[in-house]
Amino acid sequence: MGFVDGRVVLVTGASSGIGLETSRELARRGAQVVMAARTRDRAEQALAEVSRVARTVGSPAPDLLLADLTDPTATAFLIQRVRSRYRRLHVLINNAGGFFAKRMVTAEGFEYTYALNVVAPIRLTLGLLGRLKKSRPARIINVASQAHAAGALDLDDLQMERGRYRGFVQYARSKTALILWTRTLADDLRTSGVTVNAVHPGWIKTGMGASNPPTATAAVFRFVTALLARPQIVGARGPSYLADDEQLAQTTGEYFFVTHRRPPAAHARDPEIAGRMLELGRSYDVRAADEREKK
Ligand SMILES: NC(=O)c1ccc[n+]([C@@H]2O[C@H](COP(=O)([O-])OP(=O)(O)OC[C@H]3O[C@@H](n4cnc5c(N)ncnc54)[C@H](OP(=O)(O)O)[C@@H]3O)[C@@H](O)[C@H]2O)c1
Numbered sequence: 455m456g457f458v459d460g461r462v463v464l465v466t467g468a469s470s471g472i473g474l475e476t477s478r479e480l481a482r483r484g485a486q487v488v489m490a491a492r493t494r495d496r497a498e499q500a501l502a503e504v505s506r507v508a509r510t511v512g513s514p515a516p517d518l519l520l521a522d523l524t525d526p527t528a529t530a531f532l533i534q535r536v537r538s539r540y541r542r543l544h545v546l547i548n549n550a551g552g553f554f555a556k557r558m559v560t561a562e563g564f565e566y567t568y569a570l571n572v573v574a575p576i577r578l579t580l581g582l583l584g585r586l587k588k589s590r591p592a593r594i595i596n597v598a599s600q601a602h603a604a605g606a607l608d609l610d611d612l613q614m615e616r617g618r619y620r621g622f623v624q625y626a627r628s629k630t631a632l633i634l635w636t637r638t639l640a641d642d643l644r645t646s647g648v649t650v651n652a653v654h655p656g657w658i659k660t661g662m663g664a665s666n667p668p669t670a671t672a673a674v675f676r677f678v679t680a681l682l683a684r685p686q687i688v689g690a691r692g693p694s695y696l697a698d699d700e701q702l703a704q705t706t707g708e709y710f711f712v713t714h715r716r717p718p719a720a721h722a723r724d725p726e727i728a729g730r731m732l733e734l735g736r737s738y739d740v741r742a743a744d745e746r747e748k749k
Pocket residue numbers: 466467468469470471472473491492493496497521522523524549550551552570597598599600654655656657658659660661662663683
């Protein structure tokens with residue numbers, strides 16, 4: 455029996471790709487899966503698929519909560535609904551993420567990659583931290599990427615406002631930020647009974663980047679992905695391992711390449727930048743966002 459059996463697990467980006475496969479796998483292992491998703495049609499179809507798995511193995515029926523995680527109000531509402539529906543939350547998997555070839559800015563003013571891959575998981579985690587602590591032992595899993603190796607964080611240009619926007623570099627930097635934040639949050643939570651780790655799920659054939667404009671680079675990327683990337687089901691392996699393996703009970707602040715613990719790139723281990731990231735993260739708390747809106 456693993457850690458998730460009979461426990462409550464929240465998975466973001468659960469409507470497709472790695473999030474859907476992870477939801478399915480954790481339901482199969484006995485978890486009560488709470489699927490957080492954005493697009494209703496895809497999410498309802500995903501819910502039906504995970505429900506089928508849960509029914510077959512006798513796991514609790516999964517739940518679905520809709521929210522656009524780049525919207526602070528929707529995120530605050532999601533946090534509130536999780537808190538009111540679930541007295542316990544044992545695992546949070548921050549999986550929703552994406553790569554955007556064209557620079558976009560959210561209504562709140564964040565560059566979109568940064569908003570979705572960095573601000574959203576930090577915000578959700580901070581909003582649910584109380585519930586996770588109450589449910590200890592609990593685990594937070596941040597889905598990062600080995601692509602982080604291609605982008606050191608520039609604290610003075612987090613949203614790539616200077617020079618030409620390069621989607622892949624911004625994606626890499628966003629995952630570096632997430633790994634740095636994971637490491638310092640782990641230190642912060644050392645005695646809380648809540649662990650936090652980051653995982654690269656592998657190069658997986660999913661819908662990531664499918665909404666980008668059809669440029670020549672995007673076409674080449676899609677072609678190479680179709681040839682070399684692993685099937686979607688393989689993408690669940692890393693997140694499921696981190697959520698469920700009993701031997702990882704004390705493991706925190708680490709980066710995993712699928713199921714192997716590895717040091718991330720040197721720029722994702724810099725303690726000074728990690729400390730700054732932890733500080734910055736506090737300002738993304740929805741309560742801080744509420745304050746900003748009032749001004
Ligand atoms: N695929 C790979 O090779 C690979 C490699 C390394 C890391 N990753 C990471 O794995 C994670 C999952 O990616 P994937 O490959 O499974 O991609 P995907 O199939 O595109 O799934 C992304 C998920 O995120 C959700 N999402 C996107 N924008 C959102 C928003 N604003 N609010 C809430 N949810 C939103 C999507 O929901 P909708 O259905 O509404 O679009 C979808 O469920 C990402 O963090 C990605 O960076 C992927």
